[in-house]
Amino acid sequence: MTLDVINEQNDRVGSIDLSDEVFGGPVDEGLVWESVVQQNAADRRGTHATKTRGQVRGTGRKPWRQKGTGRARVGEVRNPLWRKGGTVFGPQPRSYAYALPAKVVRRALRAALTQKLRDGAVTVVEQLTVDEPRTRDAVELLGRLDSGERALLVDVKPQSNLELAVRNLPGVRAVGSSRLTARDVTGARRLFVTADAVRHLEKVLAS
Numbered sequence: 001m002t003l004d005v006i007n008e009q010n011d012r013v014g015s016i017d018l019s020d021e022v023f024g025g026p027v028d029e030g031l032v033w034e035s036v037v038q039q040n041a042a043d044r045r046g047t048h049a050t051k052t053r054g055q056v057r058g059t060g061r062k063p064w065r066q067k068g069t070g071r072a073r074v075g076e077v078r079n080p081l082w083r084k085g086g087t088v089f090g091p092q093p094r095s096y097a098y099a100l101p102a103k104v105v106r107r108a109l110r111a112a113l114t115q116k117l118r119d120g121a122v123t124v125v126e127q128l129t130v131d132e133p134r135t136r137d138a139v140e141l142l143g144r145l146d147s148g149e150r151a152l153l154v155d156v157k158p159q160s161n162l163e164l165a166v167r168n169l170p171g172v173r174a175v176g177s178s179r180l181t182a183r184d185v186t187g188a189r190r191l192f193v194t195a196d197a198v199r200h201l202e203k204v205l206a207s
Helices: 029-043 102-118 135-144 160-166 182-186 195-204
Strands: 002-006 012-017 122-125 151-155 173-176 190-194
Touching (some): 029 102, 102 182, 151 160, 151 195, 160 173
Parallel strands (some): 122 190, 151 190
Antiparallel strands (some): 002 012
16 A cells, blocks of 8 residues: 655655555454553553451451350451451452563554554654654644644654644654554554654564
């Protein structure tokens, strides 16, 4: 497939041939789903916590003697059966992160890029730069590119001014091609990828 290459003024300046191996393969929605779920799990804070019977406040003294009172036997007021007692097998702080095979991650990214390309949501740009790290400059750039909402700007190494300029814009992100994930691609409505980033992605995702 061949796509037009535009400049920052949205004028056509050339064309680029895309690799069918990366941008023209089958779209496996299951792999994309697995990759998105894995990244969502890794981003979970996992700070939930409950107190066990050893952590709740209260004395360890036996409330009454074991036999002869007619009441149920009990060892302490902190036991899980009583109100304000400890929690049994409650959630504790932990990490939800887990790993996926590298081939699965690459295949998921290829599938996500292919689907976006079929949807006509991929635009190849000569370069993505702004003169100053100002939000206004980023808004002007996106306006010239007719980006709309939820735009993803991909470069081999995004310009620092651009990263600072877009960080206050909701739904707009600038990412490096080496850090691009299937969740980034599926979460954006439009992808603006530099020609250098396209070549880098083709090199990394070819296998």
